[in-house]
Amino acid sequence: MTAPALYVCVRPQQNAAEAEYESFRQAMRLEPDRLDRIDLVREPLPPDAGERWRAFVVGGSPFNVSDPESTKTDVQKRLEADLERIAGWAASAGAHVSAFFTCYGIGIVTRLLGGEVTRAYPEDTGPVTVSLTAEGRRDPLFGGLAERFTGLTAHKEGTGRLPAGAVLLATSQTCPVQAYRVGDRLWATQFHPEPTAKAFTERMAVYRDDGYFASDDFEAISGRVLAASVTEPVRSLRAFARRVLVDQPPAA
Known part of the structure; x- marks a missing residue:
């Protein structure tokens, strides 16, 4: 079954990918037999994925959607096309699958659906204050969260213009689009909703030399992350799991 x-997974670094899977699984409170995994860096999305799974959660990546196409590897181009397939399924009218895209993934959704991905709104690695919009306070996933909460970010690009029909759910002072919904089965966040503060610092160690922050600042940034309370973002993933998986018959 x-x-x-x-x-x-869309991370080339396998140790970071393993840890990210565990963060998603624990945040969603799912046993391993309830959450499969696929590594799109090393294998393509199966053609029948839309029939095999009814919910998708997409992790982050050091890739950037806004990189010039001429600089993207064949692997990045292929996995972006696969992610667009997932987003398209969840965004379509009468969708039968749901999806939750995070960080790098929000750029995939934004570009696919006609919004703007820009380098104008990067955020430093570490905690930021995220604020719910009026629509966010009514959203089935975000409505149960505090109106202002701390999220963890590390990104070089962001959404400059929402796709047509998207509903803005959350924002921050430095990045105007922190979360949005399309229809009733597709969500996307700029911040990372899945990691604990400790897990995030472990991920930081993997990307210490990737330009997200000065490597000499690692200890200071880690201290700020570990001091932050990040209890709210995981609740959106927990709500996603309840909404799309609980009280529904298992896939055949």
Whole structure:
């Protein structure tokens, strides 16, 4: 039997990918047999993925959607096309699958659906204050969260213009689009909703020399992350799991 949900990895660094899977699984409170995984860096999305899984959670990546196409590797181009397939399924009218895209993934959704991905709104590695919009306070995933909460970010690009029909759910002072919803089955966040503060610092160690922050600042930034309370973002993933997986029959 196929698990009802699939974690989609788009990280070349396997140790970071393993830890990210565990962060998603624990945040969603799913046993391993309820959350499959696939590594799109090393294998393509199966053609029948839309029939095999009814929910997808997409992790982050050091890739950038806004990189010039001429600089992207064949692997990046292929996995972006696969992610667009998932986003398209969840955004379509009468969709039968749901998806939650995070960080790098929000750029995939934004570009696919006609919004703007820009380098104008990067955020430093570490905690930021995220504020819910009026629509966010009514959203089935975000409505149960505090109106202002701390999220963890590290990104070089962001959404400059929402796709047509998208509903803005959350924003921050430095990045105007922190989360949005399309229809009733597709969510995307700029911040990372899945890691604990400790897990985030472990991920920081993997990307210490990748330009997200000065490597000499690692200890200071780690201290700020570990001092932050990040209890709210995981609740959106927990709500996603309840909404799309609980009280539904298992996939055949």
